[in-house]
Amino acid sequence: MRLSDEIAAYILRMMECADDGEAELRRNELAEELGCVPSQINYVLTSRFTPEQGYVIESRRGGGGYIRIRRVKLERGMSPLMHTVNAVGNSLNAATAQAIVQNLLYQQLISKSSARLMLAALSDQAYRDVPMEQRDLLRAALLKQMLTALIS
Amino acid sequence: MRLSDEIAAYILRMMECADDGEAELRRNELAEELGCVPSQINYVLTSRFTPEQGYVIESRRGGGGYIRIRRVKLERGMSPLMHTVNAVGNSLNAATAQAIVQNLLYQQLISKSSARLMLAALSDQAYRDVPMEQRDLLRAALLKQMLTALIS
DNA sequence: CCTCCGAAGGTAAATAATGGTCAAAGTCAG
DNA sequence: CTGACTTTGACCATTATTTACCTTCGGAGG
Known part of the structure; x- marks a missing residue:
């Protein structure tokens, strides 16, 4: 082994x-x-x-x-949020991220303020100091990290 | 201990x-x-x-x-959050970020799930693709961005 | 008053105790 | 043989503890 x-x-x-x-x-x-x-x-x-x-x-x-x-994973019947975590690859552009969050909100899987927070954290606005090549990677990691935190 | x-x-x-x-x-x-x-x-x-x-x-x-x-007791309302936004410089290490969020939670200025989201977004865990030199800058920007989103 | 001494508390540097990162080198299935 | 996954090791960052020395304050004595 x-x-x-x-x-x-x-x-x-x-x-x-x-x-x-x-x-x-x-x-x-x-x-x-x-x-x-x-x-x-x-x-x-x-x-x-x-x-x-x-x-x-x-x-x-x-x-x-x-x-x-x-x-945080529930053994079976993965929660919808977890499903999103898995669906997001390791790279994510701003537009897709926004769509994903808005969809979660629409489906009432996250609250309005959670959605606002996530949108703020996923928009390119805050990434001024991050090299362009890394932004989408960071965005994907952030989204997954935040969603996972919400589940637990 | x-x-x-x-x-x-x-x-x-x-x-x-x-x-x-x-x-x-x-x-x-x-x-x-x-x-x-x-x-x-x-x-x-x-x-x-x-x-x-x-x-x-x-x-x-x-x-x-x-x-x-x-x-210290912060006044209720939105102004304490704005105050925090202004107080955060353009660089912020993980420990301080955590302290700030926890304090906001303690003072009941943000909800528990907001705190969880923010902590997830501010922890180094998600920054693996961001060069070390940029992490604290990113963290500061993210916190300000998120707090601002909560206010508006 | 003024000075000096003892009773606090303050600071910084050295040391110890941890975990984190990165890249080179190794392994293994296809 | 090649690419993805593993394993290692050198070096870095953060947090805790200890030690030596410094500063401040109030009061006793003159």
Whole structure:
């Protein structure tokens, strides 16, 4: 079995055991326990615990730091929002983003103020400092991140 | 639990107990009671009781010195949000952004789901495609954009 | 009054404890 | 053999704690 799969399995197990379904871990500790370099933990997190797969990750550096993984995906019958998260690729232009949000609002899947917030965050207006080539990637990531946050 | 968190919790408790909602303490005394060096109290104050988080601190040195921590109350209505927009510079790190949003939520100026959305949009998680040097600029722009959207 | 001393609190730098990023090198299925 | 996925390691960023030294205030003595 691949190392990454073992790490993923380990984290999944941690989440099942916790009563709140969250896994909180210390990167270096876990890396040591599983015999891998610390950065491999990051690799596993970014490749297997993405918003598309229904996970939200928070972390803190520094003394007493941690990584927390939360699952928001409902096991079956994916929520409509989750469906959108999966439908969005890794790139998204402003017009499409706007259409998606407006559609979610129309379907009453999100509130009006949520829609306003999301439109503001997805419009090119705020991306002045982001290189053009990266804007659509950022937009896609932002939309997915925000929708995932709404579900949990 | 981190020492700093214990200190912060202790101070929060003091504020809750006081009828005026203020906490007044003597640095050395508190340090002794919590088993830390006095300057750690300052660290906690500057890292967790900042103006962004809605606190004001006064203190006096010398005999009979003290430290007083107060929560500032923002007026209701839209103006506090506008005030926040104006107060945010053109660069904003993740920790400060989080503190600002959490404070807005605490003061009931934004809803819980708005806070969640904003936190998701302001966390570094979604910025993987944005060069490090631009992240704080983007974050500031995003926060201002989103708050402005809430106002209008 | 004025000075000086002791009792506070303040600051900054060093150190420790974590997690994050990036790119080179390796692996493996097709 | 090639492209996607993995694994590693060097280097970076953030947060916490400790230590040494500095500043301010009030009052006792002169």
